[in-house]
Amino acid sequence: MTRRNVVVRLLPVVVAAVLAQARAAAPVAEPALVAAQSEISFVSHQMGVPIDGRFLKFDAHVQFDPKAPQKGRFLIDVDVTSVSLPTSDAMEEVVKPAWFNSRNFPAARFASSEIRAIDKGHYEISGRLEIKGQSQDVVVPVAITQSAGVTTAAGEIVLHRLAFAIGDGEWRDTSVVADNVEVKFRLALTGIAPL
């Protein structure tokens, strides 16, 4: 048996060992966001007309054990510069200082402080939301579902844009752009234990 043969014969064994190691390590690793199946969108209202927008880039760091939800933590980072709106003039406008001022405040963040289980699959996540340097305490109702190894956390929350100084100056007029903005999110995560 040559040296080369030994390597070739041992290779499957080594690969299997490495895979086993990886599999064993998986539950310990932090759940990962499946970006392609996740979405953060919002609806604002111009004189009653719904305007749809969304953020294309965001990340989530989640620790969540359904057996002990109160010990979990959700940290969502949104790249504000990735905002997408239906028209090019809205896209040009929204980055300006009166709106997101995204040059100075490129990141928005939600950090949970408390997770309260309502019933199976339903939770109330309290935390702090920071956009454009302004922080607000928010309570977010979240429904968690699981299928094919992917855990989806989804919910909707109404934010008041003026609390974050989004749409300042002449845009403060809520008869033109409503204060209420409905934000919807769907975060697909792998690596969360079954409910």
Add this chain to the structure above:
Amino acid sequence: MADGKIPAGMPVEPVRRYTDMAIALHWLLAVALLAAFCVGLYMADLKLSPTRIRLFNWHKWAGISILVLSAFRLAWRLAHRPPEEPAYLPAWQRRLAGGVHHLLYLLFFLVPIAGWAHSSAAGFPVVWFGVIHLPDLVSPDKQLAETLGDVHAALAFSMAGLVSLHVAGALQHRFILKDNIVQRMLPGRRAQDSGESRA
């Protein structure tokens, strides 16, 4: 246009006027159409601002209101026969006036519908008075939105041209021919004798 003159020896009958409702709709829609046209011209090239959003929405609310009022007006006109054109007018003038009226009625519907479809294609549903959500006429599509915007503008300018012709005709009857055609559509006293205005 000498052949349009009222023959000298012709007995002048009292004017048969349009109904009060037809007169009210005519002038209400005249004001609404003029306002919507002027706002439309002004707003088109505005940069994004609260003013632009306000004007666009007011324009759309006006357009839908014009559409609804025009539907009612058409129904009213079909149910209430308008006064006959006087027999002393040459046939070609009666045909021209009738043709202009028909085209105007067509445009009362086409211009708002094209504007509505343009708004739908541009991804902005029309919410009448900020309250009533109207259905989208077409799905959002950038290319289609551009085309429909051009169609809406072309139809609106066609209507402006026809309105100019209509107004020119009215002014000619009132101030040059001095007959009582225009009186039929003027608000005011009933059963007015047409003789006095001709003196």
